[in-house]
Amino acid sequence: xxxxxxxxxxxxxxxxxxxxxxxxxxxxxxxxxxxxxxxxxxxxxxxxxxxxxxxxxxxxxxxxxxxxxxxxxxxxxxxxxxxxxxxxxxxxxxxxxxxxxxxxxxxxxxxxxxxxxxxxxxxxxxxxxxxxxxxxxxxxxxxxxxxxxxxxxxxxxxxxxxxxxxxxxxxxxxxxxxxxxxxxxxxxxxxxxxxxxxxxxxxxxxxxxxxxxxxxxxxxxxxxxxxxxxxxxxxxxxxxxx
Amino acid sequence: xxxxxxxxxxxxxxxxxxxxxxxxxxxxxxxxxxxxxxxxxxxxxxxxxxxxxxxxxxxxxxxxxxxxxxxxxxxxxxxxxxxxxxxxxxxxxxxxxxxxxxxxxxxxxxxxxxxxxxxxxxxxxxxxxxxxxxxxxxxxxxxxxxxxxxxxxxxxxxxxxxxxxxxxxxxxxxxxxxxxxxxxxxxxxxxxxxxxxxxxxxxxxxxxxxxxxxxxxxxxxxxxxxxxxxxxxxxxxxxxxxxxxxxxx
Numbered sequence: 001x002x003x004x005x006x007x008x009x010x011x012x013x014x015x016x017x018x019x020x021x022x023x024x025x026x027x028x029x030x031x032x033x034x035x036x037x038x039x040x041x042x043x044x045x046x047x048x049x050x051x052x053x054x055x056x057x058x059x060x061x062x063x064x065x066x067x068x069x070x071x072x073x074x075x076x077x078x079x080x081x082x083x084x085x086x087x088x089x090x091x092x093x094x095x096x097x098x099x100x101x102x103x104x105x106x107x108x109x110x111x112x113x114x115x116x117x118x119x120x121x122x123x124x125x126x127x128x129x130x131x132x133x134x135x136x137x138x139x140x141x142x143x144x145x146x147x148x149x150x151x152x153x154x155x156x157x158x159x160x161x162x163x164x165x166x167x168x169x170x171x172x173x174x175x176x177x178x179x180x181x182x183x184x185x186x187x188x189x190x191x192x193x194x195x196x197x198x199x200x201x202x203x204x205x206x207x208x209x210x211x212x213x214x215x216x217x218x219x220x221x222x223x224x225x226x227x228x229x230x231x232x233x234x235x236x237x238x239x240x241x242x
Numbered sequence: 243x244x245x246x247x248x249x250x251x252x253x254x255x256x257x258x259x260x261x262x263x264x265x266x267x268x269x270x271x272x273x274x275x276x277x278x279x280x281x282x283x284x285x286x287x288x289x290x291x292x293x294x295x296x297x298x299x300x301x302x303x304x305x306x307x308x309x310x311x312x313x314x315x316x317x318x319x320x321x322x323x324x325x326x327x328x329x330x331x332x333x334x335x336x337x338x339x340x341x342x343x344x345x346x347x348x349x350x351x352x353x354x355x356x357x358x359x360x361x362x363x364x365x366x367x368x369x370x371x372x373x374x375x376x377x378x379x380x381x382x383x384x385x386x387x388x389x390x391x392x393x394x395x396x397x398x399x400x401x402x403x404x405x406x407x408x409x410x411x412x413x414x415x416x417x418x419x420x421x422x423x424x425x426x427x428x429x430x431x432x433x434x435x436x437x438x439x440x441x442x443x444x445x446x447x448x449x450x451x452x453x454x455x456x457x458x459x460x461x462x463x464x465x466x467x468x469x470x471x472x473x474x475x476x477x478x479x480x481x482x483x484x485x486x487x488x489x490x491x
Contacts (some may be wrong), residue, residue: 014323020406022404022407022408024404024405024408025404025405025407025408025411025465028404028408028411028412029411032411032412032415035415035419036415036419039419039423040411040419040422040423042429043423043428043429043430045425046428046429047428047429049284049286049375050283050286050302050306050428051282051283051284051285052282052283068415071414071415072411072414075407075410075411077416079406079407079410083406083407130390158263160263160264161328161329161410162261162264162322162325162326163261163263163264163267163405163413165325166264166267166268166271166318166321167267169317169414170267170271170272170274173275174274174278177278177282178282182282198439234476
């Protein structure tokens with residue numbers, strides 16, 4: 001058991017190092033969410049009003065931080081899987097096993113997602129001020145985790161970098177624009193993956209807490225997205241019999 | 243020489259044609275993004291300033307539909323530029339080793355990139371025409387084409403300079419922040435702020451906004467700026483790719 005943990009931890013650290021080897025990638029992981037939060041905070045309220053929504057002020061800025069975390073994390077999850085498909089199969093064949101490869105890869109993505117969420121949250125806190133910081137940070141992190149799941153899921157089925165990136169972007173745009181405070185309030189909009197996380201984030205931006213039922217829904221969505229992604233990734237990474 | 247370039251160009255198209263999902267996405271995404279933008283936006287009144295300085299009262303719905311075209315074209319062309327050039331670098335190095343000149347290897351990739359941009363542009367314009375007819379088609383099309391070519395070139399540069407993942411992060415956000423926010427007349431006072439004029443999306447967006455809402459053409463300055471951006475970026479792409487291919491001979 002402790003051997004399993006150390007193998008996963010070692011591989012996860014290696015996957016993390018592999019991802020951050022290019023310094024520019026790290027710079028972008030830090031700079032992009034910060035820039036997006038600053039640039040979008042002044043316009044998201046107007047944008048929501050144009051779509052018939054009502055989100056504004058700090059809630060709109062908070063939503064921008066969640067979106068930035070989600071979009072980057074989606075790309076991150078996708079490339080973690082798609083760019084290492086063959087290497088992961090070899091690792092699994094060489095004795096590590098598909099399950100441990102999957103846990104190590106997704107753990108590395110979660111650590112990077114945490115970095116993205118911290119940057120987005122700090123930028124939000126410094127630029128707009130947040131009355132409910134703990135809830136806001138948790139919600140931004142949840143945006144990132146849900147999209148790590150979505151990116152990983154897409155990467156498990158689509159190998160082409162361009163096709164996969166476009167698919168992640170497509171899911172993100174539908175999800176974001178039909179979210180609470182934007183155009184959607186009922187029907188299909190209720191089924192969008194970050195629906196409840198956006199409710200929590202908007203409430204935190206407005207200085208309000210969220211009911212426990214919202215947190216339960218957010219927790220279940222996050223766990224479901226990561227579990228679904230892990231299962232799909234395991235199917236993609238497992239050695240095939242010849 | 244022409245025969246070899248034509249062969250490489252044909253192979254480049256064949257490579258893309260083997261990816262049916264890509265073609266589906268390139269046609270479906272403009273349809274979904276643009277038609278959905280029209281569908282979800284309220285027709286609330288909005289005062290904007292055209293490039294000639296004239297003020298015009300339009301609606302958020304029309305503005306959102308019009309501005310989604312360059313966002314979509316720039317975003318898709320940027321990602322195409324990024325991944326087409328990035329994935330081609332390795333095989334093109336082999337072509338150069340096999341006797342192609344760097345120029346003969348680069349030209350087919352650029353032809354594929356321009357053609358993919360034209361496909362995305364045609365799909366985007368066709369969808370837009372269902373809900374919105376610009377006041378003057380020529381500048382509207384020209385502005386959107388320039389947006390696509392400029393972002394295609396930026397994507398190609400990103401692919402060659404910062405790699406696949408860093409390039410993807412960049413191209414996911416840059417067109418959104420530039421065309422989608424900084425140049426977007428839905429925000430600020432109906433015209434981009436002064437600082438936005440240094441961004442690559444400034445020229446194309448002003449040209450197409452002029453075409454969308456004015457029958458006279460008053461965006462000569464932004465058009466020149468856009469053409470300069472395109473010329474500088476094209477030269478940068480060619481120099482960088484020649485160096486990337488030639489350096490390993």
